[in-house]
Amino acid sequence: MTGDPEPISAQARRALEQELADLQAERRLVAGTLRDASVGDQADQADELRRADQLERLDRRIEDITERLREAADAGPAPTDRVGVGSTVGVRFADGATETLQIAEVAEALDQTLVTVDSPLGRALLGRRPGDTVHYDTPDGPATAVVVSIGE
Structure with a gap:
């Protein structure tokens, strides 16, 4: 941030x-x-x-x-040209699965689509643009994902 x-x-x-x-x-x-x-x-x-x-x-x-x-x-509104706080991000993971995620400052209970800016994936996504590949750590080891889209 x-x-x-x-x-x-x-x-x-x-x-x-x-x-x-x-x-x-x-x-x-x-x-x-x-x-x-x-x-x-x-x-x-x-x-x-x-x-x-x-x-x-x-x-x-x-x-x-x-x-x-x-x-x-x-x-103002969340950016649509790069990932930022408040962005809705389409992400494709290495296994081919795609998800739409919300980037937020804090986690909300039971919201599975929310990614906080201080999480490994959240930090990796900040500032990225569609087409960018991000690398981040998970409990199971390193992982990658591709930013597919950004929008509200």
Whole structure:
């Protein structure tokens, strides 16, 4: 990654927007339960401190997601001339199998088509163009793949 704002795929944007909405709803619920921590016994005070800590955690994540969405908007759409974050990439593996993969910053649970930029295949694909052959390591040893297409 270059340090410049990186685009994200439409699917990743929707996932982040949904997570943001969920976190904001959770934050409203938690904030509604806070009272004055100096009132009550020690158990009440400890419970209030725990909820305050939870609010801080929620606020940090809300801020992170909001900033990432802002950066993605500044970056514009994923590139279509070279592989980058947010790209959809058609790849043909050495065994002839082809797959369409999404290049992302972070993995999403149970998304088999997502390749992160810090994985061996993700690092190998970044900056490549259709027709390029990439070499990367797998648990079973070295592997190769060919970039077939790039698009949204």
